[in-house]
Amino acid sequence: MLKLERVAKKYKGAGRYAVHYLDLDIPRGEIFGFLGPNGAGKTTTIKMIVGLLEPDQGKIQVNGFDVTEDPVGAKRSCGFVPDNPELYPRLTGIEYLNLMGDVYQVPGDLRKKRIDYYLNMFELTGAVGDLIQSYSRGMRQKLALTGALLHNPPLFILDEPMVGLDPKSSHLFKEVMREHVREGNTVFFSTHVLEVAEKFCDRVGIIHNGKLIACGTLEELREQSQQEDSSLEKIFLQLTEEGERP
Amino acid sequence: MRNRLWSVYLSLLNMQYGVSVLRHRYLKERRRLWELLLLTVTLIPFGVIMFRFFWSMAEMLFVGGLGLGQPHVALVYGAVMASLITLFFGFLSVLSAFYFSTDLELLVTLPLSSTEILLVKFAVVLTGKYAINLLILLPFWLRYGILAKAGVGYVISAVLVFLLLPVIPLLIASVIMVLLMRVVNLSRHRDKLTLIGGLLVVGLSIGFQVWLSTNVGEGDPQQMLELLLSQTEGLVRAVGRVFPTAIWAARAMAQAHTLQGWLNFGLLAGASLLGLGALMFIGKRVFLASILQGFEASKGSAGKRRAKGTVKSRPVLGTLSLLEVRLFLRDPNYALNGLVGYVMFPILFAVSLFTQEFTGSPLELLATLELPSMFIFGVIVLYVTAxxxxxxxxxxxxxxxxxxxxxxxxxxLKLEEVILSRALAAAGVNLVGCLVGVLPMAYLARWQWGSVLLGVLLGALLSLVWAVSLILWDLRRPMLDWVNPIRAVKSNLNAVVGLAASMVLVGALGVISFRLSQGSSAWLVPVLLGLVGLALAAVNYYVLQRFGRKQWRQIEGGM
Incomplete structure (x- = not known):
């Protein structure tokens, strides 16, 4: 579903690569957690997948579409929620959702059904006629999530989805992601919350200084770090500290 | 330790004009230095032309005024012009800085009183006005100084007057806007009312000023001339009627060596202080309340909007065009700046028409002017395009x-869809705005409706193609790192270059079309304009294919 081959990105004027020849292969029906310390290259990777940044080298394929060759096809297969969803503040919630529905060409009946479903779930029905500028961060995140799921994307990408959410919303987000995968889709998300990744993901990848230093199920990571019965937190700390050593 | 208000002022000034960003970009990173070069190359000829224009005007007024014993009418004229420009642009600047800048949410949390926030904001806007005033006043004052062989007193007085001159017009704009926003922010339809109120205020102020200035010589010309000659400073008073503080400013400078001069300076300073006091008085009562109301206003109307909140399907191009129109019109910063021209030009024309001395009705005169149909056609096409x-x-x-x-x-989305939808939105809003001026004009002047219709149609097409060119220009390097949204419009090099290019294009086409429309080859006017449209479309297509897509992929930022 998502394939990255030798993907590299260096920002102008930066000394080192933000993403250093990254390889990833994520099959359909998987929840993949993308972990890493601040500045490791998680958001840069995500931005390249969704077409907000152009890789300097390498190839990214989403649902068989090459992100550089056929960006429209690749984007059609994606739903994306950024870490701090900056949505047009002077649109109302429903205007935003209609815009998403139009662009992704979601038929009217199906659109209405999905919008009603998610708005009810996120308790946004009463606010959907308000301007987005009046929404809290959590409300904006829920609205962005609803918009991103309207076309039932084969690949659902979220950047730090749990940041700023209350426990109930966080639980709902996880439920939505699980449900999306049960329908045969794939979820790729970055997070700092290791507990979530541990309990929730089928596989995790750890990126550090732009390089993928570990990738696999929790068991595979334990083997890789030679720490039996360790928590993901310990494994993460050990691997990233090893990555720091020259 | 710096004074806290001074510190806030410097920080706001920095944010407003992006000083740190520019310093970082040009001095530290040394990126995009060519922009500075382009800006210099664009602005220097403009500055030179303006300087020479004002210089000659000052000389002409000095010589003319000298004959009536009032050479300082040149100073009054310069001061009036600077004051009017400060007032007109002041409305928009004040609205943006006082009510729509993103720093307000931070400022109200600081231990600053309502009056202090207002004072600092006022100072930041005022600082910006000095730059524009310098361009107008320097040639006037230099030329006068040289011709009048003025001394040191004149120079000292000029510096002090320069500092005070924009205060009163900006205070007037501020007081009106503070009061307007207090009313507007109480309403559910805050953004709509701001736009309508802002356009009304700007329109009325222009109309009033033009009416005043064109009525300087009202009545019998012979009688007026005698009045100007017989009264001490008759001409100065007549010109200064438009903005009376300009008279004090001019006298303060022209008579800087006398007590009379300094008394006039005292009047200017006193009036400025009084005005500032009035603004602070009003501000203390309504400014903060108005801002806080504004923070709330975006929420209050859920019930009303919910009723409209229905699921609706539209074609992609339509939905994207609608998005562009909504985002533009719902932000008073953008809407006011963008729409003001559509109101301003018809008002300027109407007021000047109805205040001229005609024998008979001006409408009848207008209707009897039998303009060639191709001339009318060309004027409409180029007006819509400009x-x-x-x-x-x-x-x-x-x-x-x-x-x-x-x-x-x-x-x-394909880039073509993004660009075309935005061009359609721009051309659509533009067409509606232009019709506000064109239709009444066509009716009053009894223009042939065929020419008008064809002009509007070709104008719409040419403006659509030109809009695509301007969009591609903005795509080249969009200015995405702003705090105050008004910077994206007013401090944007893309907008400046776009305007300059449009002036050149429309100016050149205007001259050629005018010549053609006068002779027997008038039929060439639509051919010429049509061919230019096709050529532009071809250039747009080439630029889009050659550079556009690459640029769209490579934009960094905007998140």
Whole structure:
């Protein structure tokens, strides 16, 4: 579903690569957690997948579409929620959702059904006629999530989805992601919350200084770090500290 | 330790004009230095032309005024012009700085009183006005100083007057806007009312000033001349009627060596202080309340909007065009700046028409002017084309999105769809705006409706093609890192270059079309304009294919 081959990105004027020849292969029906310390290259990777940044080298394929060759096809297969969803503040919630529905060409009946479903779930029905500028961060995140799921994307990408959410919303987000995968889709998300990744993901990848230093199920990571019965937190700390050593 | 208000002032000034960003970009990173070069190359000829124009005007007024014993009418004229420009642009600057800048949410949390916030904001806007005033006043004052062989007193007085001159017009704009916003922010339809109120205030102030200035010589010309000659400073008073403080400013400078001069300076300073006191008085009572009300106003109307909140399907191009129109019109910063031209030009024309001395009705005179149909056609086409650039909708389309640009870029859209939808939105708004001026004019002047219709149609097409050119220009390097949204329009090089290019294009086409329309080859006017449209479309297509897509992929920022 998502394939990255030798993907590299260096920002102008930066000394080192933000993403250093990254390889990833994520099959359909998987929840993949993308972990890493601040500045490791998680958001840069995500931005390249969704077409907000152009890789300097390498190839990214989403649902068989090459992100550089056929960006429209690749984007059609994606739903994306950024870490701090900056949505047009002077649109109302429903205007935003209609815009998403139009662009992704979601038929009217199906659109209405999905919008009603998610708005009810996120308790946004009463606010959907308000301007987005009046929404809290959590409300904006829920609205962005609803918009991103309207076309039932084969690949659902979220950047730090749990940041700023209350426990109930966080639980709902996880439920939505699980449900999306049960329908045969794939979820790729970055997070700092290791507990979530541990309990929730089928596989995790750890990126550090732009390089993928570990990738696999929790068991595979334990083997890789030679720490039996360790928590993901310990494994993460050990691997990233090893990555720091020259 | 710096005074806290001074510190806030410097920080706001920095944010308003992006001083740190520019310093970092040009001095530290040494990126995009060519922009500075382009800006210099664009602005220097403009500055030189303006300087020479004002210089000659000052000389002409000095010589003319000298004959009536009032050479300082040159100073009055310069001061009036500077004051009017400060007042007119002051409305827009005050509205943006006082009510729509993103720093307000931070400022109200600081231990600053309502009056202090207002004072600092006022100072920041005022600082910006000095730059514009310098361009107008320097040639006037230099020329006068040289011709009058003025001394040191004149120079000292000029510096002090320069500092005070924009205060009163800006105070007037501030007081009106503070009061207007107090009323507007109480309403559910805050943005709509701000736009309508802002346009009304600007329109009325222009109309009033033009009416005053064109009525300087009202009545029998012979009688007026005698009055100007017989009264001490008759001419000075007549010119100064438009903005009376200009008389004090001019006298303070022209008579700087006398007590009389300094008394006039005292009047100017006293009036400025009184005005500032009035603003602070009003501000203390309504400014903070108005801002806080504004923070709330965006929420209050849920019930009303919910009723409209229905699921609706539209074609992609339509939905994207609608998005562009909504985002533009719902932000008073953009809407006011973009739409003001559509109101201003018809008002200027109407007021000047109805205040001229005609024998008979001006409407009848207008109707008897039998203008060639191709002339009318050309005027309409070029007006519609010029105004699409004046609105700045296309030339700032990506810049205005700033941190929200990630959204459109992450959607499965072809760049052609993005550009065409924005061009359609710009051309659509422009067409409606232009019809506000064109239709009444066509009716009053009894223009042939065939020419008008054809002019509007070709104007719409040419403006659409030109809008695409301007959008591609903004795509080249959109200005995405702004804090105050008004910067995306007013401090945007893309908008400046777009305007300059439009002036050159429309000016050149205007001259050629005018010549053609006078002779037997008038039929060439639509051919010429049509061919120019086709040529522009071809250039747009080439630029889009050659550079556009690459640039769209490579934009960094906007998130």
């Amino acid at each position: 105004m699409v650039a004046m609105s700045m909708i296309p030339s700032t389309t990506f810049s205005r999105e700033g941190k929200y640009l990630w959204f459109v870029r992450s959607l499965p």
